[in-house]
Amino acid sequence: MLNFDYKNPTKILFGKGQIAALAKEIPVQAKVLMLYGGGSIKTNGVYEQVKNALKDFEVVEFGGIPANPEYDILMEALAIIKKENITYLLAVGGGSVIDGTKFLSSAALYTGEEPWDILTKPIRTEKGMPFGTVLTLPATGSEMNSGAVITRRSTQQKLGMGGPGLFPIFSVLDPQVINSIPDRQIANGITDAFTHVLEQYMTYPAKALLQDRIAESIMQTLIEIAPVILKDKSNYEAASDFMWSCTMALNGLIQKGVPTDWSVHAIGHELTALYDIDHARTLAIIAPSLYRYKFNTKKEKLAQYAERIWNIQTGSVEEKAMQAIEKTEAFFHSLNIKTKLSEYTDDYKKCAGFAAERLKSRGWIALGERKDITPDDVFKIVEMSY
Amino acid sequence: MLNFDYKNPTKILFGKGQIAALAKEIPVQAKVLMLYGGGSIKTNGVYEQVKNALKDFEVVEFGGIPANPEYDILMEALAIIKKENITYLLAVGGGSVIDGTKFLSSAALYTGEEPWDILTKPIRTEKGMPFGTVLTLPATGSEMNSGAVITRRSTQQKLGMGGPGLFPIFSVLDPQVINSIPDRQIANGITDAFTHVLEQYMTYPAKALLQDRIAESIMQTLIEIAPVILKDKSNYEAASDFMWSCTMALNGLIQKGVPTDWSVHAIGHELTALYDIDHARTLAIIAPSLYRYKFNTKKEKLAQYAERIWNIQTGSVEEKAMQAIEKTEAFFHSLNIKTKLSEYTDDYKKCAGFAAERLKSRGWIALGERKDITPDDVFKIVEMSY
Numbered sequence: 001m002l003n004f005d006y007k008n009p010t011k012i013l014f015g016k017g018q019i020a021a022l023a024k025e026i027p028v029q030a031k032v033l034m035l036y037g038g039g040s041i042k043t044n045g046v047y048e049q050v051k052n053a054l055k056d057f058e059v060v061e062f063g064g065i066p067a068n069p070e071y072d073i074l075m076e077a078l079a080i081i082k083k084e085n086i087t088y089l090l091a092v093g094g095g096s097v098i099d100g101t102k103f104l105s106s107a108a109l110y111t112g113e114e115p116w117d118i119l120t121k122p123i124r125t126e127k128g129m130p131f132g133t134v135l136t137l138p139a140t141g142s143e144m145n146s147g148a149v150i151t152r153r154s155t156q157q158k159l160g161m162g163g164p165g166l167f168p169i170f171s172v173l174d175p176q177v178i179n180s181i182p183d184r185q186i187a188n189g190i191t192d193a194f195t196h197v198l199e200q201y202m203t204y205p206a207k208a209l210l211q212d213r214i215a216e217s218i219m220q221t222l223i224e225i226a227p228v229i230l231k232d233k234s235n236y237e238a239a240s241d242f243m244w245s246c247t248m249a250l251n252g253l254i255q256k257g258v259p260t261d262w263s264v265h266a267i268g269h270e271l272t273a274l275y276d277i278d279h280a281r282t283l284a285i286i287a288p289s290l291y292r293y294k295f296n297t298k299k300e301k302l303a304q305y306a307e308r309i310w311n312i313q314t315g316s317v318e319e320k321a322m323q324a325i326e327k328t329e330a331f332f333h334s335l336n337i338k339t340k341l342s343e344y345t346d347d348y349k350k351c352a353g354f355a356a357e358r359l360k361s362r363g364w365i366a367l368g369e370r371k372d373i374t375p376d377d378v379f380k381i382v383e384m385s386y
Numbered sequence: 387m388l389n390f391d392y393k394n395p396t397k398i399l400f401g402k403g404q405i406a407a408l409a410k411e412i413p414v415q416a417k418v419l420m421l422y423g424g425g426s427i428k429t430n431g432v433y434e435q436v437k438n439a440l441k442d443f444e445v446v447e448f449g450g451i452p453a454n455p456e457y458d459i460l461m462e463a464l465a466i467i468k469k470e471n472i473t474y475l476l477a478v479g480g481g482s483v484i485d486g487t488k489f490l491s492s493a494a495l496y497t498g499e500e501p502w503d504i505l506t507k508p509i510r511t512e513k514g515m516p517f518g519t520v521l522t523l524p525a526t527g528s529e530m531n532s533g534a535v536i537t538r539r540s541t542q543q544k545l546g547m548g549g550p551g552l553f554p555i556f557s558v559l560d561p562q563v564i565n566s567i568p569d570r571q572i573a574n575g576i577t578d579a580f581t582h583v584l585e586q587y588m589t590y591p592a593k594a595l596l597q598d599r600i601a602e603s604i605m606q607t608l609i610e611i612a613p614v615i616l617k618d619k620s621n622y623e624a625a626s627d628f629m630w631s632c633t634m635a636l637n638g639l640i641q642k643g644v645p646t647d648w649s650v651h652a653i654g655h656e657l658t659a660l661y662d663i664d665h666a667r668t669l670a671i672i673a674p675s676l677y678r679y680k681f682n683t684k685k686e687k688l689a690q691y692a693e694r695i696w697n698i699q700t701g702s703v704e705e706k707a708m709q710a711i712e713k714t715e716a717f718f719h720s721l722n723i724k725t726k727l728s729e730y731t732d733d734y735k736k737c738a739g740f741a742a743e744r745l746k747s748r749g750w751i752a753l754g755e756r757k758d759i760t761p762d763d764v765f766k767i768v769e770m771s772y
Contacts, residue, residue, distance in 0.1 A: 001400075001401070001561075001623065001626040001627065001630065002401070003400060003401025003402060003403075003404065004398070004400050004401060005397065005398065005399055005400070006397070006398040006400070007395065007396070007397035007398070008394070008395075009393065009394075009395040010393070011391065011392070011393035012390070012391065012392040012393070013391055014387075014389060014390050014391070014392070014642070014643065015387070015388070015389025015390060015643075016389060017389075018389065175387075207623040207626075207627075208626075208627070209607045209610060209611065209627045210603060210604060210607040210627055210630055210631050210634060211630075213602075213603030213606060213607060214600055214603050216599075216603075217596055217599030217600050217602075217603055218596060220599060221595045221596040221599060224595060225595065237387065237593040240387040240593075240594070240643070241387065241593075241594070241595045241596055244387065244596055244597075244643070245596050248596060256400070257400065257401075257626070257630070
C-alpha cells in the first residue's frame with residue numbers, strides 16, 4: 001500500500017425525508033443563495049421541500065446552471081453573491097450544479113482580479129464560502145469530494161479545480177429523488193460512477209488488499225442494481241444502493257494507498273468539449289480502447305477484475321483480462337450506452353488529432369498511472385474508439 | 387438501507403515515516419501533553435520519532451496509562467493538564483491510550499464537578515480539547531472514531547462515552563510499528579477488528595448491498611493477512627492491510643444504513659471487568675455462543691457470511707449458517723485465541739449470573755439489533771460460553 005493522507009469532513013444526511021433536516025446544518029444568521037439547474041426540481045417536489053426547510057432563512061435563488069457548468073453563467077451568480085451579501089451557498093442538483101457551486105465558493109472569497117485564474121493557474125482553494133448540497137442526480141460524487149470541473153464555451157475549455165476548502169459542509173442524499181430522473185441520466189450516472197472506480201483500480205497491483213476489495217464492492221453493487229433500477233426507478237432499496245455507490249466511488253476513499261490513472265477522464269473531457277457528448281458516455285467510449293492500448297501494464301488488474309467482478313475463472317491472465325474488457329463494454333451496452341465515437345457523431349475522423357492537440361496545447365500533463373501516455377498514445381487511443 | 391447521518395473529520399496520515407509529519411497538524415503555539423502507556427514506545431523507536439517531530443513545541447509527558455484505561459490514573463493526568471495549561475493532547479499508543487486521551491479531551495473542558503459523570507450520566511461530548519494520535523497497536527479503531535471505553539477498578543465498572551467532539555484531529559498510522567508488537571497483541575487486534583465488523587453485520591438482512599460488501603471486504607482482508615502477519619511481522623504490506631482494516635472496521639462507515647448489535651461487546655466487557663481477560667478474547671468467547679443462541683434471527687446473514695467469506699456454497703440456510711459459526715471459531719483458534727471461558731479461568735461457574743446481574747444493576751439497556759436480548763438471555767449465552 002502506498003503512503004496517503006486522507007480527510008473528508010463532509011456530513012452526509014442519507015435517506016427518506018432528510019431534506020427537511022438540512023436547516024439545522026446551516027448557521028441561523030446565514031443569507032443563503034440557492035442554486036439549481038434547468039428547473040426539474042420544480043416538478044419533482046424537491047424545490048418545495050428545500051424551500052420549506054429554508055423557511056426561516058433569507059434566501060436568494062439562482063437557477064439555470066447548465067450541464068457542464070458554464071463559467072459565464074456562474075459569473076452572473078458571483079455578481080449576485082457580492083451584491084446580496086450572501087454568506088452560504090446551497091446547491092440543489094447534480095454534479096454540474098454542485099461543481100458550479102464549488103467554483104462560486106472559491107470565487108466568492110478569491111481576492112485576485114480574474115476568477116478564471118482559479119482554473120488556469122490553477123489555484124488550490126484552502127478556504128471557500130461554506131456550502132451544502134441536496135443531490136438530485138447520483139453520478140459524479142461531487143457531493144462528498146472537494147473537486148469540480150468547469151466549462152468555458154467561448155474558449156472550448158473544460159478545466160478542473162479543487163482544494164480542502166471545497167468539501168461540502170453537508171450533503172443530503174434522499175434516494176426518492178431517483179424516481180423522477182430520466183432513464184438516460186440514470187444510465188449516465190451508473191456509467192460515470194463505474195468508470196470512477198475503474199480509474200482508481202485499473203492500474204498495476206499495489207498490494208492494497210482492502211482498498212481493492214472496497215473498489216470491487218462498489219462495482220459489484222452497481223452491476224447488481226443497474227438492471228433493477230433501470231426497470232423500476234421507484235425501487236427505493238435499489239435507488240439507495242445506486243446513490244450511495246456513486247458517492248463512495250469518488251469521495252476520496254478508494255484512491256488512497258493505490259496508484260490512480262484518470263486518463264479516461266482527461267481524454268473524455270475533450271470529447272465533451274468538442275462534440276457535447278454526455279460526460280459519462282465519453283468515458284464509455286474511451287475506457288475500453290485505453291485498456292486495450294495499455295493492456296500490458298494493466299493486464300494483472302484486469303485479470304483480478306475478471307475473476308472477482310465477472311467471475312471469469314479460467315484462462316491465462318491475458319485471456320481473462322481481454323474478456324474483462326469485453327464484459328465491461330457489454331455492461332455499458334446493457335445500460336443502452338454506446339461505446340464507439342462514430343455512434344455519436346459523423347464528424348469523428350479528425351477527433352484523434354484534435355484531442356491530442358488540445359491536451360498538448362494546454363501544456364502536456366503526463367497521463368496514466370505511470371505517466372507514460374504521450375500525445376501520440378492519446379491519438380491512437382481515440383482512433384481505436386472510432 | 388436505513389436512514390443515516392455520517393461525518394468523520396479525522397485526518398489520517400498513513401504509511402512509512404508519517405510520524406515526522408505530525409508537527410504540521412498541531413497549532414504552532416500549542417502546549418502539548420504527550421500520553422502513552424507502559425513504555426514500549428521507548429524501545430521500539432516511536433518515542434524518539436514523536437519527540438523529534440515535536441521538537442519545536444513545549445511538551446509535557448504522561449506515561450503509564452494501562453490497558454483498559456483506569457479512571458484514577460487518568461485523573462492524575464487531568465490534574466497535570468490543568469496545572470500546566472495544556473492546550474493539545476497527543477496519544478501515542480493503542481486503543482487504551484487513545485481512549486484515555488478521549489476521556490481527558492472531554493474532562494479538560496468539562497465544567498461539572500465530577501468527571502465520572504461523563505460516563506455514568508452519560509454526557510455526550512460536543513467539544514473536547516483537540517488531540518491527535520500516533521497509533522502503535524491496531525485493534526480498536528479508536529484512532530478514527532469518537533468513542534471511548536473507560537474502566538474504574540474501585541467499582542469494577544467499564545463504561546462507554548462519546549460525542550462528535552471526540553474525533554481525533556489527526557491520526558498517524560505507520561505500519562512499521564507492527565514489527566515490535568508481541569504476537570499475543572497482534573492476535574488480539576485481528577480478533578477485535580474482526581468482531582467489530584461482525585457486530586455491524588451479523589444482524590438481519592437490510593438490503594444495504596454496498597455496506598454489506600464493504601464489511602465483507604474487511605473480514606476477507608483480515609482472514610487473508612492474519613497468517614501472513616503472524617508468521618512475519620516485518621511484512622510491511624501485510625502490516626499495512628492489517629492496520630488499515632482495523633481502522634476501517636470501526637470508523638463509523640460500515641455501521642451506516644444497517645442495524646447493529648454490539649451485545650457481544652456489552653457482555654464481553656463484563657468478563658474483562660470480572661476476570662481481567664483481554665478485551666478481544668472476551669469477544670471470541672461470547673460471539674459464537676451468542677450467534678448460536680440468536681440463530682433464528684441471524685441465520686440469513688450468517689448464511690450470506692458463510693457463502694461470501696467462507697465459500698460455503700452447499701446446504702440449507704441453516705446448515706450454511708451453522709458451519710459459518712464453526713469457521714469463525716476455527717479462525718479464532720488459528721490465531722491462538724481460545725473461545726471458552728473455562729480455558730481462561732477455573733472460577734467461571736458463577737459468571738453467567740454475575741454478568742447478567744451487573745448489566746441489570748446499571749439499569750438494563752436492551753441488547754441486540756432487535757433489542758430483544760434479556761438478562762435471562764445473557765445468563766444463557768454466558769453459560770453456553772463456559
